[in-house]
Amino acid sequence: MPLNSKLTFFIPEEGFSDGQQFISSGIKAGFPSPAADFEENKISLDVILVKNKETTFYAKASGNSMIGAGIDDGDILVIDRSLEPQNNKVAVCLIDGEFTVKRIKKNDDELYLIPENSLYKSIKIEEHNELIIWGIVTYVIKKME
Amino acid sequence: MYALVDCNNFYVSCERVFQPQYNGKPVVVLSNNDGCIISRSNEAKVLGIPMGAPEFKVRDVIKQHNIKVFSSNYALYGDLSQRVMKILENFSPNVEVYSIDEAFLNFDGMNVADFHLYGLEIQKKIIKWLSIPTGIGFAPTKALAKLANRIAKKFPERTNGVYVIDTDEKRIKALKWTKIEDVWGIGYQLTKKMHHKKILTAYDFTLAQNEAFIKKEMGVVGLRLRQELLGSSAISIEMPKTKKNIAITRSFEKDIISYSELKERVSTFASVCAEKLRRQNSCCYGVILFLKKDKFKANGERYNFYKMATLPFPSNTSFSICNLALKMLSELYKEGDSYKKAGVIVTEIIPSNQRQFHLFDDENPKFQKIMEVMDAQYAKYGERKIKFGNQDLQRTWKMKQYHLSKKYTTNIKEILEIKCH
Numbered sequence: 001m002p003l004n005s006k007l008t009f010f011i012p013e014e015g016f017s018d019g020q021q022f023i024s025s026g027i028k029a030g031f032p033s034p035a036a037d038f039e040e041n042k043i044s045l046d047v048i049l050v051k052n053k054e055t056t057f058y059a060k061a062s063g064n065s066m067i068g069a070g071i072d073d074g075d076i077l078v079i080d081r082s083l084e085p086q087n088n089k090v091a092v093c094l095i096d097g098e099f100t101v102k103r104i105k106k107n108d109d110e111l112y113l114i115p116e117n118s119l120y121k122s123i124k125i126e127e128h129n130e131l132i133i134w135g136i137v138t139y140v141i142k143k144m145e
Numbered sequence: 146m147y148a149l150v151d152c153n154n155f156y157v158s159c160e161r162v163f164q165p166q167y168n169g170k171p172v173v174v175l176s177n178n179d180g181c182i183i184s185r186s187n188e189a190k191v192l193g194i195p196m197g198a199p200e201f202k203v204r205d206v207i208k209q210h211n212i213k214v215f216s217s218n219y220a221l222y223g224d225l226s227q228r229v230m231k232i233l234e235n236f237s238p239n240v241e242v243y244s245i246d247e248a249f250l251n252f253d254g255m256n257v258a259d260f261h262l263y264g265l266e267i268q269k270k271i272i273k274w275l276s277i278p279t280g281i282g283f284a285p286t287k288a289l290a291k292l293a294n295r296i297a298k299k300f301p302e303r304t305n306g307v308y309v310i311d312t313d314e315k316r317i318k319a320l321k322w323t324k325i326e327d328v329w330g331i332g333y334q335l336t337k338k339m340h341h342k343k344i345l346t347a348y349d350f351t352l353a354q355n356e357a358f359i360k361k362e363m364g365v366v367g368l369r370l371r372q373e374l375l376g377s378s379a380i381s382i383e384m385p386k387t388k389k390n391i392a393i394t395r396s397f398e399k400d401i402i403s404y405s406e407l408k409e410r411v412s413t414f415a416s417v418c419a420e421k422l423r424r425q426n427s428c429c430y431g432v433i434l435f436l437k438k439d440k441f442k443a444n445g446e447r448y449n450f451y452k453m454a455t456l457p458f459p460s461n462t463s464f465s466i467c468n469l470a471l472k473m474l475s476e477l478y479k480e481g482d483s484y485k486k487a488g489v490i491v492t493e494i495i496p497s498n499q500r501q502f503h504l505f506d507d508e509n510p511k512f513q514k515i516m517e518v519m520d521a522q523y524a525k526y527g528e529r530k531i532k533f534g535n536q537d538l539q540r541t542w543k544m545k546q547y548h549l550s551k552k553y554t555t556n557i558k559e560i561l562e563i564k565c566h
Binding site for chain 2: 053054055057058059060061062063064065066071073076077081082092094097098099100101115120134
């Protein structure tokens, strides 16, 4: 190192962790904020909406076959791929190589992909279909008009 | 016990995650600037597309067989790679990320009853959670784990993509099967020497009679490799270090004569270096600038030009690093000369939190704030929207990326669209 100082100063590393508060009262003259001792972490939507960072993906819905489930055109879906598929869950599915969002219905030996709009038909999964449950929709992010 | 987990045809697999219609179809990925083939699906390999082939040379084959071509999308590959590595940490606390698509795992002190089953479990999780196929090799050393991985990939039907070397019998069988040029760390030049000495397989390499030759040719590295292949560990898991040097260098599409164009390039390279420093929370003291002319037009004259300078204080702001780089450029540049390549390298890197303060000469504290704003904007838009005045004159430097897929995981405007019908 080009400087010949004998002392090395260590500055704490500044992290960018979600939702931390920086309290900057105290040094200046005047009264400190009475709330300063009660500061808590801020609410972070990242922490709430994303349980498994590595397996969470986002997708945009286009179309209205799932409006009954609260998924409108343009909504953002939060998808966790590590969750096991279960009856009645809304899932992103790959059927014969194409993405779709449907509710999974299983009765006895039959498996259905159910839309939530009476204008659309349910899909019964047959022997010749290739179905992959790609991930489970855990949240829907919607912009209010 | 070690494992080497390797993602199969990684870039192609990444593209298929969001475009599954290309599963089972021939797919290739091109290098930066759409230059060469750098990743091929198995189907494309069967059609005889060679690795590293320039795109124009295989254009006819691509057309004839309707092979899907992608430009490289490193935003996507980098993100998926990080996800793979993070998931691997569920299976071992000691994960060494070896490259974008490979990692070594160490299982010392862990109780794994059946490594083959454990490997299948790792493989299943990564395919189910990320749709990335992997091959896994287990062995008592890293060099042998590499071999085991190769065997797993070469014989997918027999191994299901997971192979364990856990007996001496299997180890010797694997060594005899592996050609010397396929051993970890044996390059083209060494292979020639080895062949000359009748060392044709990994097994020949381990024979006692060749030890002296290996020591002479490869030194301690070779002896360590030999020890690894014999089954006793000599290369341990390396934990990530911050980089010692960061270099951004590019060849130009056409030679550059104009000072202002060269200035633009150098300024851009310096800002990207600064950005990389900030990302790993470090600062640098030293900045190196180099310029290169066309060797074949130099007529025996000098064609490589270097200059190095030291900052008065360690920095990672684009201001300080750019200014120093541009100052050196003004000293190196000769009017009328044409340059083929330029680069900025930052060295003497230290962690940001070990910066020594200088009593009289410190950086303007506003610089750091401005950098934070710029980094935040970059993170938000996934593009460098805020730039210095001397950068990117008319956006003439855009990379050739005719087949680029979307940044599905890193830009909210480009996420997957799913039809609801």
